[in-house]
Amino acid sequence: NSAHNIFENYHHRRLVEKIRFLSNYLSDKGDTEKANLFEVMADGYGLSQVLEDGTFLTCTAWSWASYSFKGGLKKPSPFTTSVESRWFNHDFLESLYESLGYDKAEIKQLVFRLIKEGRSDHNLLDSLLPTRPKDVAVVVQETTNEPSKHLERYSGNPILEPVEGSSWESKYVLNPGALRIKDKVYLFYRAVGQDNISHIGLAITDGYKVLERIKKPILSPETPEEKMGCEDPRIIVIDDKIYMVYTAYDGNIAQIAIASTGLEEFTKGNYFNWKREGLAFTNIWNKDAIILPEKINGKYVIYHRIEPSMWVTYTDELKFPIREKHAIILGPRPGRMWDSLKIGAGAQALKTEYGWLQIYHGVDHNYVYRLGVLLFDLNNPSKVIYRSPNPILEPEEDYEIGLSGAWVPNVVFTCGAVPAVDKEVLEDDDEILVYYGAADTSIGMAKATLADLLPESFRKANNQSI
Known part of the structure; x- marks a missing residue:
């Protein structure tokens, strides 16, 4: 202007x-x-x-x-x-x-x-x-345009599909949040039955194969705000608590909701004792939220999406609703880019030696959902230091494009990614497992090393001290 x-x-x-x-x-x-x-x-x-x-x-x-x-x-x-x-x-x-x-x-x-x-x-x-507007800012970003390499699909995809005859997961399973605890990866997935109401299910895996699938939903709609579904969970651990950040949908408005449970209690097999912490922001259509797993400069950091852009909010405490100031940090790109219509957070952020890595989703004007890479500064989470110009995963396989009976065709959508081995700060050779919903109907997994996702020239120029 x-x-x-x-x-x-x-x-x-x-x-x-x-x-x-x-x-x-x-x-x-x-x-x-x-x-x-x-x-x-x-x-x-x-x-x-x-x-x-x-x-x-x-x-x-x-x-x-x-x-x-x-x-x-x-x-x-x-x-x-x-x-x-x-x-x-x-x-x-x-x-x-x-x-x-x-x-x-x-x-x-x-x-x-x-x-x-x-x-x-x-x-x-x-x-x-x-x-x-006094409560909204726009953060201008400058990022490199060098491409990322693509994710490699797991040969056993899809790793999770609907269960015929189930009362709550017979139609679709999709968009799993992921949490690694030692040698197990827990998938918190969205499931839909014949009543078209979303619940959160749980599958326990070794990272690749499902070892156990809990027969009942671990979280189902209880409040008026979520009467039509609990959707798209993202999972983090802060101190001794597991936080589930999910979408509460009442049929008219989608809002960000938070529930928590004790880490020790969960690891002992009590998967059902979740405490509702409340709505993050009230009476506004808002989705795709993730919380960083540690405070930055004394503040908790929450990324969220008011269409079509990604926003960030800082707060002293995880008490909801949040009434702090917000900033728009990233928007769709122009023209016919793969993320030209809207974007949003995907998997929870992973800490790397270069910054906070996030696999995000982008949508084009044909409503094709793809995945890309974002990297945020370790000490300034409002600053994007890398954004992949290319998608790292896009609908190509039949189960992603959507065969007859699929819910939404041409979709790959992630809510969870974990390191292939239990590690706090990821380095170049560390592998990342990305779990995603395919055509909003089944669940797949794809992987890449950190070096695959961040171009070599960028890594050489941007190594941050941990």
Whole structure:
């Protein structure tokens, strides 16, 4: 929203108007072929393609023509297309300004004044809308664009499927949270029966194969806020407690809920004694929450998702509801990127020598769900230091694409990941097991080393001291 960007966009708009005028003129003269070409040229402004590596490609004819006339051999540089990549900012700014009852002509006057004063990089929102929401901030991120390697699927997938004839898990099992305790990995999975109400089930594994599957749900709806389901659990251990962060759904609104149980009690086989801690934030559609397993700078850190972005909240105590300030830390990427519609937290964060690793999910405009990599600074969890430009897992197998009877096709969605061996801080060669819901119908597992998920050049430049 800089004055320079809006100023240049005014020029682009005028050019589009002139091209449309030429199209109408030629059409009136009967030269429909040329008129159609000019119309297509005008309609092309604002259209673009963003490649998997984040490269912005404009579809505007004159940008390519101008570039090639100047001897360009590859593609227009980001500098020459920067205004086009932000054309929507101008439309949004005018719409916002008018909705507040102001005259949008004032925007142009302000642009001219700022440029005259040598402040062409000034953000117009700071001048046009000087009062900002006091409880919400936006954290600007700068990340590398080098790709991650892909997760490798377990050959025994799917590792968990619905149980025919069950009263509570006969239709779908999906989106498991995961907790490693010594040599066992406990999968806390969402299960749906014929009544379409979600419960939380428990399967005990060696990391790969299911050793025991508890026959009853360990958490079922009890409160009015979760009468239609307890969904998508994420699991962490803090001190001597296991915390389950899940989605409470009443049929109208999805909210973040928290339940806890004693770690010692759980390891002795009492899987059913959960205490409701409350709703994290009340009366707002909010999902995909995870809590870091330790305090950072004296604060607990909670990541959550109010569509379409990821938010972070800091709190002194795990007492709910939380009324602290919040910040938007990450949003969807533009164009046709794999995470261009909405994003959200996936698995609970794992501590590595480079930062807090999180496998997150992204959704594109075809509603395909994929997984990617995020890395947050160890001491500043609002700061993203790596975001994979590519998905590390996407629907490819039949059970992920969704055969007949699948709940939601083209979905891979994680709520849990654990180290392959019990370890507090992960290093390059350590393997990570990622558990995911496939087509919202069954559960699979895929794995990679930390070195696979973070590019070598990034690891060399960003080793943090633990």
